[in-house]
Amino acid sequence: MKISKGKLFDLYAVMLKIRLFEDRIVDLYARGLVPGLAHLYIGEEAVAAGACAALRDDDYITSTHRGHGHVIAKGAELKLMMAELFGKKTGYCKGKGGSMHIADMKIGILGANGIAGGGLPIAVGAGLSAKWRGTDQVTVSFFGDDASNNGTFHEGLNFASLHKLPVVFVCENNQYGISVHQKQHQPITDIAIRATSYDMPGVVVDGNDVIQVHEAVTKAVRRARAGEGPTLIECKTYRWRGHHEGDPNQGSRYRTKQEIEEWKKKDPVKRLAEKLLADKVVTKKKLEELEANILKEIEGAVAFANESKFPSQEELYEDVYVEG
Amino acid sequence: MKISKGKLFDLYAVMLKIRLFEDRIVDLYARGLVPGLAHLYIGEEAVAAGACAALRDDDYITSTHRGHGHVIAKGAELKLMMAELFGKKTGYCKGKGGSMHIADMKIGILGANGIAGGGLPIAVGAGLSAKWRGTDQVTVSFFGDDASNNGTFHEGLNFASLHKLPVVFVCENNQYGISVHQKQHQPITDIAIRATSYDMPGVVVDGNDVIQVHEAVTKAVRRARAGEGPTLIECKTYRWRGHHEGDPNQGSRYRTKQEIEEWKKKDPVKRLAEKLLADKVVTKKKLEELEANILKEIEGAVAFANESKFPSQEELYEDVYVEG
Amino acid sequence: MREITYAQALNEALRECMKEDERVILLGEDIGKYGGIFQVTAGLLDEFGDKRVIDTPISEAAFVGASVGAALTGMRPVAEIMFIDFTTVCMDMIINQMAKMHYMFGGRGKVPMVLRTNIGAGRGAAAQHSQSFHALYVHIPGLLVAAPSTPYDAKGLLTEAIKNENPVIFVEHKKLYVEKGPVPEESYSIPFGKADIKREGKDLTIVATHALVLRSLRAAEEVAKEGIDVEIIDPRTLTPLDKDTILKSVEKTGRLLVADEGHKTCGVAAEISAIVAEEGIYSLRAPVQRVCSPDTPVPFSPPLEQSYIPDEKNLIPAIRRLMEYT
Amino acid sequence: MREITYAQALNEALRECMKEDERVILLGEDIGKYGGIFQVTAGLLDEFGDKRVIDTPISEAAFVGASVGAALTGMRPVAEIMFIDFTTVCMDMIINQMAKMHYMFGGRGKVPMVLRTNIGAGRGAAAQHSQSFHALYVHIPGLLVAAPSTPYDAKGLLTEAIKNENPVIFVEHKKLYVEKGPVPEESYSIPFGKADIKREGKDLTIVATHALVLRSLRAAEEVAKEGIDVEIIDPRTLTPLDKDTILKSVEKTGRLLVADEGHKTCGVAAEISAIVAEEGIYSLRAPVQRVCSPDTPVPFSPPLEQSYIPDEKNLIPAIRRLMEYT
């Protein structure tokens, strides 16, 4: 597969947007402006960007507790995200969901999810639904290495393969549950081998290489659209920060600083930037412009969130049920 | 592995005991003497007999809704079983459990289980416990083909392998859930391949050949005792009767009479009897004697059950909690 | 009017809704060729094919979760869990996903699905196949909970459940499947949150659910001989609960007995009792009595199980006791 | 007496029990190096090693089920589920196995294990990380349910839970982990089923659980200024429930307010209210009031979450309302 220069640049733009958005969250969180739990995706941007670029607007994703990257890559508006993270009425969920529950049916975001492994069965249902409705929509389900030990993984993949559903299971293997290393949570190294149990293809890619991710997901999406069934794709990657903001010293209770530094050298964003420059896809200036534009968008989002109102007390009781 | 003649005869005796016990249940159920649900094991006797013969008295099993065979093979007393099936106070569970909950800690029966897949995590715990206590006890966990689609299978096998626990997972693939054929419940034919996902050995055997079952389980038990971890063994077999007594026409709503007849030709009990005779392990007379003795034991059990009292009303409130 | 069974009434509701709306599909174990363990889906596979009547693996989390995903994306799934006991294996999909999405997402997305299941002891099926813990779902906001007691209510409430925009836990009762009653041939809905007065009376109110409605009606006939005139209110849906009808009845009778097959502690009967203690206490001239299953697992042995099940043997003495207060 | 936090008190109970009895082992996610998400198991891995402090995969059904199997075969496991919200993914192991085995097996076999978890909103963690549905476990017979409100109770109840022969759902409260209070250095047990009178008073009884005890104490101080003398009863265990102490207090005060952080409908407060409506109605001179979480999922936005959480803002007006009845 040949990725066009334009596409490569677009991938980069998405990755950078995720990175800068979350860099800003780090800062806002530290200053107490973002309440609750913020599980950051920094270091893993290539997965979301590469995967979602293989999707159409009307395709679906299910996301995780670490969902900012997925939803930005699927097209979520930063303003609405930021307002949600601030708990404001103008946010994606009117302030009711926060970081772990961002959803937008219009662009196929079936929700971030606070339950590890919770998204897989939902993705399977979106797949069944697309099949029943006779559309060729595809669903990508993101989940982590440790979530692959949950029963929902097993039940979900079995069901999807049994009915040849148009679902792509994207496992983000960042090598850790919260503090638990993969070696302590499963006796295997490549999660992709679990695909065999469900008679579906399993693929391992370098999750810090957006091109590899994008190619693997594109192939799986093609297969899914053609009615040939699901694929399991494992993306090897790493999270730079603690499990969530507030995890002391970026998780150095359970991993070495050295390990973190090693992985920072494999920075997927920088890596792509260097390639873009080396291959003369873009000029340095263009990259700087891009960054400036994104930063401006983020500032706009922060301003929007800041200026927005908190929901009023009565709203507590709204949206429990669909009325009428 | 060479199985001694004496052992072969013992295996036969267990299989015949299971068969004749359940034949009697068919009759008692039809006459309304056994209340509730009776899931019969007829046709699958070689699995329980072959597996449990590889165990010591202090080893453990977890069983299923279709548990009569497992518990008889592990050494349960027919009298106490029969009384339990009648709902009598003298039964294994004082009449509180019935067919699906027979348990006897003294001989390592950690309970039949009404929840499909419910036994696997419990077996894993017994394995952990043996390891912690520094004994070399092994646990065999029985479960069906359709139960292998439940999340507990996945979580249980992963955990057992991770900690190299002394557990043997014995899947009784009789090709059906209740009415759902394996083709409709999973996209694979050999469940044993799922072992790969947990880095453990997976073995397929003819579940109607007690020698094959026994050899495979013996090997797995040896491995487990040696601290080398769990094994998944799939035994291909078939249930002759309906899912439970009362399933119309032995399940001919969802399978053909012809299929049932084909499998009856592979009768594991008859097959072994013929081998015993052909190899001159026993005489016909010895076999007849054996049958007569078992039948006598069963009659004794029925008489015991019949004569026993129902529990008194106050017992309803006992055993909810351990007192004192 | 013709009489059909509760199971047939449910079957009819499913058939009619499937005919009317092709987004309605069924998922569950053995609902196809087998027709469902209680024959509620009998004949539907033949009529609608295996794309709409789907026999599932023993993967409740997968297929209930898939129903959530399908509902979110435009379908109207009706999932069947063979016994309420087994809803424990997919509780996360029910409590954390199905019930909460609409709220968590701030109104974006809805989950119009039905989870059909059943409660009730009395079949000698012991502790893991006989439970009645529907109260767990009444405790969780975001779910609607239906509890039909007659064939008529079964059909009308299931039709409403399927058409409703919210997730519904549709709690049937095993012992009622074979009960017959008059049911219109045409399609109809019973709105949620409207109790039905199953018997009018002036001396004592019984709020009864599921099989306890039938058992209360029998108890009422019995005590009528002693001149006691019992009113029986069947809430029909537990969420929403029609508390006005209950409070009004208690205002009239001054005596309340709540009868529900769930365990007593923290059950539906506790809630109804607490509502009256909070909002109708001045109507009461006697303590509020609950007739429920005891706080023990369901025993297997038939005599124990009979003594476990709340019925006339518990209702009649409770009624008499309440009538001693004047 | 020295003061330590609720989390430290729990940690101490675990340490002492592990030292005393080598059958006590811990399983849970991130309980090892991480020390548990709320630091309750901090230091225990170092002290007892990874054979007794086991970090598990995200496989709650496996490790809670394994705890059941281990308990059945002679161990005394203490499992930690990070938030009560996640107990939904292993509910079958809790409700159908752990709770019922002793009964189903007719007394053969016992399951002496503890499942530690926590409830409570107030950390901006939204609908799937802030629930308080401990009532679900109170509804299920076969389980004991503990609900400590102070560091002292936390240590004593956890010690008792570990030594108890029955399965215990040990429900901690997130917002209490950092609260300090006096705790003896030596090991001690608090028996289950004995309520503690956290404040004596004569005008009104508040039965309060978990963080509502603290909040009620503050509310009581506030209304004391108006001359209202509140008695606060902390049941400490919800199963068994010390109803005698509650009934006796109500007999004295004539007014009852029940305060629990669970949802109102079918919650613990409903049960306590129903008990009094059944057995103590003649002591009441006012309706029974419940102060609970509303029947909505927990919202994320801080101002909404604050208004969601039941506390003094709800308690004080409720007390005043009840005092209007004379």
Ligand SMILES: Cc1ncc(C[n+]2csc(CCOP(=O)(O)OP(=O)(O)O)c2C)c(N)n1
């Ligand atoms: C069912 C469940 N159990 C536990 C948790 C707590 N928890 C949140 S994230 C997490 C680790 C997830 O690890 P992984 O799946 O690898 O995703 P990552 O955080 O590495 O992206 C855990 C244990 C949860 N959210 N859901």
Ligand SMILES: Cc1ncc(C[n+]2csc(CCOP(=O)(O)OP(=O)(O)O)c2C)c(N)n1
């Ligand atoms: C979790 C759960 N779901 C559904 C059931 C109902 N049920 C009882 S047995 C059974 C089929 C079991 O099939 P399999 O595991 O192959 O065992 P078999 O009956 O063939 O021995 C089902 C669906 C159950 N007991 N538990």
Ligand SMILES: [Mg+2]
């Ligand atoms: Mg991870």
Ligand SMILES: [Mg+2]
């Ligand atoms: Mg089978």
